[in-house]
Amino acid sequence: xxxxxxxxxxxxxxxxxxxxxxxxxxxxxxxxxxxxxxxxxxxxxxxxxxxxxxxxxxxxxxxxxxxxxxxxxxxxxxxxxxxxxxxxxxxxxxxxxxxxxxxxxxxxxxxxxxxxxxxxxxxxxxxxxxxxxxxxxxxxxxxxxxxxxxxxxxxxxxxxxxxxxxxxxxxxxxxxxxxxxxxxxxxxxxxxxxxxxxxxxxxxx
Numbered sequence: 714x715x716x717x718x719x720x721x722x723x724x725x726x727x728x729x730x731x732x733x734x735x736x737x738x739x740x741x742x743x744x745x746x747x748x749x750x751x752x753x754x755x756x757x758x759x760x761x762x763x764x765x766x767x768x769x770x771x772x773x774x775x776x777x778x779x780x781x782x783x784x785x786x787x788x789x790x791x792x793x794x795x796x797x798x799x800x801x802x803x804x805x806x807x808x809x810x811x812x813x814x815x816x817x818x819x820x821x822x823x824x825x826x827x828x829x830x831x832x833x834x835x836x837x838x839x840x841x842x843x844x845x846x847x848x849x850x851x852x853x854x855x856x857x858x859x860x861x862x863x864x865x866x867x868x869x870x871x872x873x874x875x876x877x878x879x880x881x882x883x884x885x886x887x888x889x890x891x892x893x894x895x896x897x898x899x900x901x902x903x904x905x906x907x908x909x910x911x912x913x914x915x916x917x918x
Contacts, residue, residue, distance in 0.1 A: 739917070743911055743914075753898070757896075763896055768918075769856050772854075776911070777838070777848055777912075779905060783876040785839060785840055790889055790899075801832055802830075802835055803887055811879055812877065849873030861894055866887070867888065870884050
């Protein structure tokens with residue numbers, strides 16, 4: 714028995730119809746940090762695609778280890794192929810925190826780290842410790858960055874090993890308040906270098 718919606722077959726005999734778009738995730742580029750001040754993805758450079766080929770782009774970051782203790786991974790975008798990074802952002806941000814010793818779990822809106830029509834870099838993670846086993850991981854999703862009609866929305870979700878010996882989950886959402894196409898995205902720490910870790914870029918059809 715098939716599942717049909719508005720005249721379109723979704724499932725037939727338990728299988729997803731082969732003709733449907735499935736939102737395939739296509740790997741584009743991986744950058745690996747090694748005492749790096751910045752990691753930049755620029756459309757058309759070194760195999761990077763960040764244009765209207767895909768309607769959504771996802772950056773995943775794994776085991777980001779800062780050189781400086783209790784610093785945060787940040788990102789910004791460019792509309793001039795990386796000549797400058799400072800597109801106007803409005804965003805909101807909240808976090809949860811739980812220590813290893815079970816002391817004072819917390820869930821809070823973080824008004825100090827949201828942006829309101831700001832060209833600053835947006836924090837992605839919470840503070841990450843720089844101990845040998847401390848790191849942060851997560852993702853940033855940017856929707857239709859090549860649009861020249863609408864603002865560009867993003868969401869970010871990250872977890873980090875905080876220097877106070879706990880798990881800090883940070884969620885951020887916002888938009889680039891520009892109708893110019895975004896064609897480059899840069900990541901850096903709030904202070905010091907990205908000592909280690911990698912960031913991968915994917916496109917979603």
